[in-house]
Amino acid sequence: MSLYQVQKLIYQLNRDPRTRERYAAERDAVLAEHELTDEERRALVEPDIGLLYVLGVNGQLLMHFAALHKIEWNAYLEAMRQGLVRHGPVREGVYAATGYEGVEAHDARLKREREIH
């Protein structure tokens, strides 16, 4: 596992315009500068946001990597949910899914609770 290397590449893409330009022009060369497993490399190239989440990439890095690939917010959240279905629980990092009811249902419940009080 080389979660650190995956996260470092995404960190550099997020903060450095030149790395983004290079990634667009010569992606393989940029990827070769990081010690990645085949699975990590595949997840980055596709990009498979769900798998990157399951591999343990921090959402504060991953959401910008998704935005870089023009993946809209709801599609980003859904990709992570699908990642959990397809690849199983998060393998590393700080995350554990908690069976959250979803933003819309949660919002509606909070509103109902406020009306009761």
Add this chain to the structure above:
Amino acid sequence: MPLVYCGACSHAPGITARAERADTQARQALESAFRRMGDDIRATRPDALIVVAAEHFANFFMNNMPAFAMGMADSYEGPIEDEAFLRIERRRVPGNKALSRKLIEGVMQTVDVAYAEEWKFDHGISVPLHFLTPGYDLPIVPANINCQGPPLTPLKRAWAFGEALRAAADAVPERLALVATGGISHWPATPDSGKINEAWDREFLARWAANDRAALTSYSDAEIYRDGGQGGFEIRTFIAAAAAAKGAKGTIEFCEPIPIFAVSCTIARMQIAA
């Protein structure tokens, strides 16, 4: 001279990035509260604003992660995020290198703070500034506490950092305001984004308003993660602000859970004697 303003606010990127997806009334109330906070800060006639943030891998990464850092430059750039995503235009934000240096030298007397002569603001600073200083006319002194990459800065050290910031601020002739930014409970950028533990947030804010050091610093990281998610680790910035208030009590001026913004959106102020 003594700190002239001390407060805390939310910085969630959704506040600007997903503005129209929130309940209109709730969003407008939050934005009004933000603008009032900006007015309150300006009313204290500060020469600079210290922003104690919990950045998200814009500058600091697990290759060299400081427990505390402060910016020491005459200008900063931000936001680092995609402008279309965050809906805040990237710009240069004024700093004050000489003032930063004096403050850092003061803080270093008791807390080993890293300093940075370059610093890219992320939403942790850019979202609050968008509302608080929309003219970008107030020099910023950015400060950071590691709330992202474990092992995290211990809560008691976050308190010590707040005390050190206050002592340093009181020792310079400039009028300084301080705002801490962060979420309370939240699960940002994960499949659980939007989940909010409102009861836990209100309990934390009650401890903050009471400026109860023992209660504020009694949480373990395991408890925070269980009840407040990984975003809850950002309570460190609020704790630093409480310490900087030097015993003053606080007022929660706005607190409303807005799930599409992923946090209990909060505006709070310590009633320090300016």
